[in-house]
Amino acid sequence: MGKINEKIYKVLCDIYTAEIGAVGIYMDQHTKCTDMGYQKLADTLKADAIDEMKHAEILAERVLMLGSTVKYQKHLLPEEKQCDIVAMLKLNINIEIEAIERLNTGITLCFHEKDHGSRMLLEEILKSEEKHLSDLQTKVNNIEKFGNQYIVSHLI
Ligand SMILES: [Fe+2]
Ligand SMILES: [Fe+2]
Numbered sequence: 001m002g003k004i005n006e007k008i009y010k011v012l013c014d015i016y017t018a019e020i021g022a023v024g025i026y027m028d029q030h031t032k033c034t035d036m037g038y039q040k041l042a043d044t045l046k047a048d049a050i051d052e053m054k055h056a057e058i059l060a061e062r063v064l065m066l067g068s069t070v071k072y073q074k075h076l077l078p079e080e081k082q083c084d085i086v087a088m089l090k091l092n093i094n095i096e097i098e099a100i101e102r103l104n105t106g107i108t109l110c111f112h113e114k115d116h117g118s119r120m121l122l123e124e125i126l127k128s129e130e131k132h133l134s135d136l137q138t139k140v141n142n143i144e145k146f147g148n149q150y151i152v153s154h155l156i
Pocket of ligand 1: 055099
């Protein structure tokens with residue numbers, strides 16, 4: 001591999017940064033949910049955090065393979081006082097929507113720059129984020145529809 005394409009490098013590092021931010025937020029949420037007794041919800045948040053970590057790892061490996069190293073940047077931080085589960089889920093919905101937008105933009109860039117290896121990698125991550133988003137939306141919709149009954153039977 002020759003010198004890394006600067007545009008591809010920037011997009012991979014920006015997505016990496018967002019993934020690291022999501023790891024921190026989802027970890028913070030799963031420990032708080034465990035503490036509050038929402039064990040089933042905590043388990044799904046923990047699984048999401050692990051998915052985001054794997055995405056970050058794949059991106060770091062790709063950047064290394066392309067001949068550079070990931071650039072560390074400021075990322076999203078958890079809110080210390082955030083203990084409301086609906087607010088948590090809505091925050092995560094926004095994080096996933098932004099991730100999907102960032103990935104779609106990155107995929108288009110990779111296509112135009114003819115880096116189809118990076119493009120396919122971003123497409124795999126995109127499918128994972130779309131699943132996260134869909135599962136989060138289902139939870140919020142069910143809480144709105146069924147209230148405590150859903151919380152007690154599915155999230156605790
Ligand atoms: Fe991710
Ligand atoms: Fe995600």
